[in-house]
Amino acid sequence: NYFHDMYFSKRSFNTLPDVEVIGVETMLQEQYEGLLEYELSRARVLLECPCNEANGTSHIFIKDKEIPHIFFIQMKHSKDFNSWLALAKCLHIWDLDARGYHHGLWRLFINETPFFIIGAPFSPYSAYMPPEVTPMKLRIKKSQKNNLNLYATTGTTG
Numbered sequence: 001n002y003f004h005d006m007y008f009s010k011r012s013f014n015t016l017p018d019v020e021v022i023g024v025e026t027m028l029q030e031q032y033e034g035l036l037e038y039e040l041s042r043a044r045v046l047l048e049c050p051c052n053e054a055n056g057t058s059h060i061f062i063k064d065k066e067i068p069h070i071f072f073i074q075m076k077h078s079k080d081f082n083s084w085l086a087l088a089k090c091l092h093i094w095d096l097d098a099r100g101y102h103h104g105l106w107r108l109f110i111n112e113t114p115f116f117i118i119g120a121p122f123s124p125y126s127a128y129m130p131p132e133v134t135p136m137k138l139r140i141k142k143s144q145k146n147n148l149n150l151y152a153t154t155g156t157t158g
Helices: 004-010 029-042 082-091 124-128
Strands: 069-075 105-111 113-121 137-141 150-155
Touching: 004 150, 029 124, 069 082, 082 113, 082 137, 113 124
Parallel strands: 069 113, 069 137
Antiparallel strands: 105 113, 137 150
């Protein structure tokens, strides 16, 4: 889109002339999806919301840096970004960055650990959600002082 192109055309990811790019072969669709499936198959599911509802801060407990982590949020269809926008605000990450987005899955690294956010039931990667887990429904609520506060509710997959 126009605004995305304008924003990034002035911001280089790299300004150094001699940089070795590692893992380029995993950027092809088949290899990338194979990598995702491997990482997701061994990931630990986070059951608690990483966001503090009272003050909008985040705290993610990474117990083992060798194991990827997954957090499921509610995403009913391809244009349902309500929970993602609230979570991105809480994690203090830019919600418009599409680099880590793939079929309703966001791939991040927190403390050098792969961290996957999966929008369920929309994402095909919802198949990795255990049956006892319900995706978290997150919303940003305006308070009387025009401040934004985060609140979480138990989502439904239906």
